[in-house]
Amino acid sequence: MTRHCSPVLRVFSAAATALLLLAILGPFFQVLQGALFPQGTGFSLEAVYKVFLATPEYLLVFWRTIALCALMVGGQVVLSVLAGLGFAKYDFPGKKLWFFLLLVVMVLPLQVTLVPNFRILGTLNLLDTQWALVLPALFAPLGTFLMTQSFRAVPDEILEAAQLDGASTFTILWRILVPCGKNGLACVIVLTFLEAWNMVEQPMAYLKEPAQYPLSVSLATTGARDQAVQLACCLLALLPPLLLFLGLHKELVQGIALQEDWAGESRHRGFSRALAITLAILVECTILSGMISREMAIQVTVASPRHDQERATDSLPLDAFRQEEDGTFLYLLEEGTGLLGSTQLRRVSTDILSLEGERAFTTGLEQRGSYVVYASRPLEDEEWAVETVPSDPAPDTYLLWAPEGIELDAPSASAEGGTLYLLPQEEAPQPFLEERELAALFPGEERRNCRLFSLGDVEQFARQLPLLGVVGVLALAPLACCAGLCLSLGKRGKGRAKVLWILLLAASLGGLFLLLQKAALPASLLPPETIFDLGYYSETFRLLENGLSAFSDSDLCGELGALLSRQKAVALVIFVGGCIALSAGLLLGMGYKRRKTFCKEKIR
CATH class of the missing domain: 2.40.420 (conserved putative lor/sdh protein from methanococcus maripaludis s2 fold)
Structure with a gap:
């Protein structure tokens, strides 16, 4: 029988639901708003750039926490499955008493077991190590309870029939009980991961060194006075549990309710694709952040x-x-x-x-x-800054752009908005061109608007351009490999295409890491804020090309101008050719998959 609610009750229920959702989702949207719209200044990715691409410390703590949680989840899954098999399908003395004690321990607050665990870990000399976090988490009783209930729902007749067919205990567990208890197993994975990811009291009690803290505790010590950076740190911390919950939320509900209506593979392929793309992007960000933090310091x-x-x-x-x-x-x-x-x-x-x-x-x-x-x-x-001892002075030549109103006794050429000067110098200590050398020419107010280029730095940068072109291709290659891997995730198959895309993905990330170790960009030519400031590079190239062409009668400027143009063309060819090759590889993969699917349908 269907019951009809009054309009007033429906409106009240909808308002209460909206308020509840607003209270629950409010902190999440506040994190997004604070990270992407800092202090009401409009949309900005600066804080996200600092955390995701310019701070390897944060990403390394993130990966260390992921590894720690994976170890906890894997260990607890194995022990929970084995203990659940014993409680559900075997009889032994005191079984009911032990299961009752398991339930008692499960409802105990964490603070009650914190001190006994501390004393036990101290006796085992495991304090101030990561094992102090892992070992207590392996024996959490909730996983055993859930797997026991899931295995009890499997009829004993099925197991007896398997034994009559000669199946071993391991075969029965792996081929019958675990597949029948998939939802319970997914529930154990999700709850264990969330508990491990969000742990706070255990690290603070068992660890002394802040360098060993997982991400849940390290977030409180970001050391950043910028609120946008703090919220950007929280943004990545939200990603793993959110992604895991969105992929396995149905199994979580059914596992708690002891229902075994498995959702099938079709919905989980989407989760696998999202997980593969997210992991690849985060690994690439970790690799890039090492180079960016080194160059941009x-x-x-x-x-x-x-x-x-x-x-x-x-x-x-x-x-x-x-x-x-x-x-x-x-x-x-x-x-x-x-x-x-x-x-x-x-x-x-x-x-x-x-x-x-x-x-x-x-x-x-x-x-x-x-x-x-x-x-x-x-x-x-x-x-971020690093103390540097200036290199020994060496002969160099400067190219100076100064705004209108500033005049120097040096070879000059008119340029847009100012004048270009060629300043030969006998000694040029690096890397403090913008301040040390300009300080000898102008007072503080005037030198802010000037641009000073070392031709030695320009030559170094020009010779790095082909390498940067290859780096650009390898930075896009993981995304292309992820797209190919997602396309290869089908219902069935031998997985050759998956293995090939995974190998290409690993090779592209490894090549990117090796090439970034060789990259050495001159500090005087880098943007003041983000390394991806394309407008700054465009303006710098324009000034350099105009200056070198204006003083082409100088052998040094003429040779350097030709080198810069040649290297820029080579880098552009490498980048465009690499993008075409990646696109062709994706198209070939898509064509191969469609042809294979068409052949299978034709055979049927």
Whole structure:
């Protein structure tokens, strides 16, 4: 009999449901909004870029946590299946008592078992190791309870018939009980993974070193003052449990309800495809983040303050003080803390009290602190930086673009919005062109708008262009391999196509890793913010080509201009040819699969 609700009750029920969903999903949407729309400034991927592509520390902790959870899930699945078989299909003395004790332990709060586990692990000398997290999780009683209930639902007559046919205990378990208990097994996998992924109390109780913490605890120590970066860290932490739940949510519900209506392979192929693509992208991000963090770290030279007891002030080189729109600042180089633990810059507000030669006096400085004097690129608060000793001075030539109103006694040529100058120098210490060399030519206000290029850096960058073209192809190759792997996931088959795509995927990721180890880009030509700033590269290439062509009467500029054009053409050919090859491989794979499917249908 169908019951009809009154309109008022339906409206009230819909409103209550909407409020409940809003309360449940509110934190998730807040994470998305904070990571992608930081502080109401509009859509921005800067925080996502910092976490996913420029911070290998975060991704390494992520993979370490994935491995830890996989070990817990695998161990508990094996023990739960074996223990469930014993409780469900075998009789032994005290069986009911032991099962009752299992239920008692299952309902005990975690805090009750924390201290006994701590003492046992201490006796075994396993504290401050990852095994302190793994071993207690292997013997969690919930998995045994679920598998016992799933195996009890299998009729004993089926097992007796299998025994009469000569099946061993292992065959019965693997061929009959486990397939019949798939939903219960999926339930154990999901619940165990979620519990392991979200553990907080156990790492804080069993581990002392923050470097050993899993991601669930490390998120609280990101060390980032930017809220968008913190929320971007949470974004990736949401991905594995969300993906696992979306793929196995039906089995989770049926496993708890002891229903064995298996969803079949068709729906799980979509989950397998999403999982393959996600893992490949995350592995590629991990590989890229190592190179990006190495290349994009600002190279700095530092100085420690000198304390003048008579004046009760501290002094630093004048070039360490930076005049910005909102005041005068120093940049302190300090060790990062927590998950994002690279060496970072901290902007410190200050005032110049007096000058004496090339030194400026102020107060409130950290006596043991290291303050930035010169940097390879413009400084920003919380940027990653690395202290670098300048290389030995070597002969070099500079190409300077200066805006209108600045004049120098050097060979010049007009350019869009300013003037290009060719500045031959006898000595050029690297990598602090933008500040050290410009400081000798202009005051601080004027040199902000200038662009200074070392022709030695330009030559190094030009020779790297073909390698960068290959890197671009190999960066796209994993995505193409994932697409081919997803196409090869059919209902049946020997799996040769799957194996081939997996091998190509592994080869492309390995080649990308090896090539990125050889990449060495000059810091003076890299963008100030993200390495994927295509507009910055376009403007840089335009200025370089205009400058080198304007001074083509110089042998050095003429040769370098020809080298840059040639190498850029080679890199473009490599990249376009690689993209065509990847597209052709995908099309051939699709054609082969359609032909195979057509042949099978024709035979039928």
